[in-house]
Amino acid sequence: MLTVETSRTWLSLFIEKLEKNENYLNTLDAPIGDGDHGTNMVRGARELRSKLAQEPPADLPELFVTAGWSFIQKTGGTAGLLYGQAFLHMARAFQESADLLRGLAGGLEGIQKVGHAELKEKTLVDVWIPVMEDIRNQRLSLERINEHVISTKDFQAKKGRAAYVSEQLNGHIDPGAASCGYFFEAMLEAGVY
Ligand code: ADP
Ligand code: MG
Numbered sequence: 001m002l003t004v005e006t007s008r009t010w011l012s013l014f015i016e017k018l019e020k021n022e023n024y025l026n027t028l029d030a031p032i033g034d035g036d037h038g039t040n041m042v043r044g045a046r047e048l049r050s051k052l053a054q055e056p057p058a059d060l061p062e063l064f065v066t067a068g069w070s071f072i073q074k075t076g077g078t079a080g081l082l083y084g085q086a087f088l089h090m091a092r093a094f095q096e097s098a099d100l101l102r103g104l105a106g107g108l109e110g111i112q113k114v115g116h117a118e119l120k121e122k123t124l125v126d127v128w129i130p131v132m133e134d135i136r137n138q139r140l141s142l143e144r145i146n147e148h149v150i151s152t153k154d155f156q157a158k159k160g161r162a163a164y165v166s167e168q169l170n171g172h173i174d175p176g177a178a179s180c181g182y183f184f185e186a187m188l189e190a191g192v193y
């Protein structure tokens, strides 16, 4: 169930997964970007953890507003803006109702408003959209999430730094898709879904 408590667990698990996989995410970003995706995400994640410890959010929208600003301010780069906008738009959706799918639809809108990425352009959108589809069809699992992440291997990047290098064609997983996979793994493990 989606509450401020379960969502705090969701985001805390996301933070832990980013920390645990910082080097792996940097490694994914090295051949097709500038090798900093893990480090960028961990900066935002740690900011979020310290903000939550200082001032516990009163409700779901407040939690996601805090998450949004943490990533915008500390992650920086493309991913900071994308995740930041996603969380701020989720917060807005949660003001209307505590509905997971509506929240995620809001998040996607935020991501696409900033990045204009469509499916199969090798970005986190390639995980976000199929995960929403899996939730609708009640078939989301860790395996499905992993499959969506791995599917980005075969896509040709049209957005971001990866669009400028040829290595992207060489079966590389998109780093943003991988971090997004951790976000949804954390969602499953937190029992939000
Ligand atoms: P930077 O490229 O500024 O170093 P990061 O390395 O932190 O930023 O993030 C790169 C990730 O951002 C990519 O792997 C991709 O998933 C995502 N990304 C880049 N451009 C876009 C976009 N226009 N729309 C959606 N996602 C994007
Ligand atoms: Mg990068």
Ligand code: MG
Residues within 6 Å of the ligand: 034, 036, 077
């Ligand atoms: Mg960078």
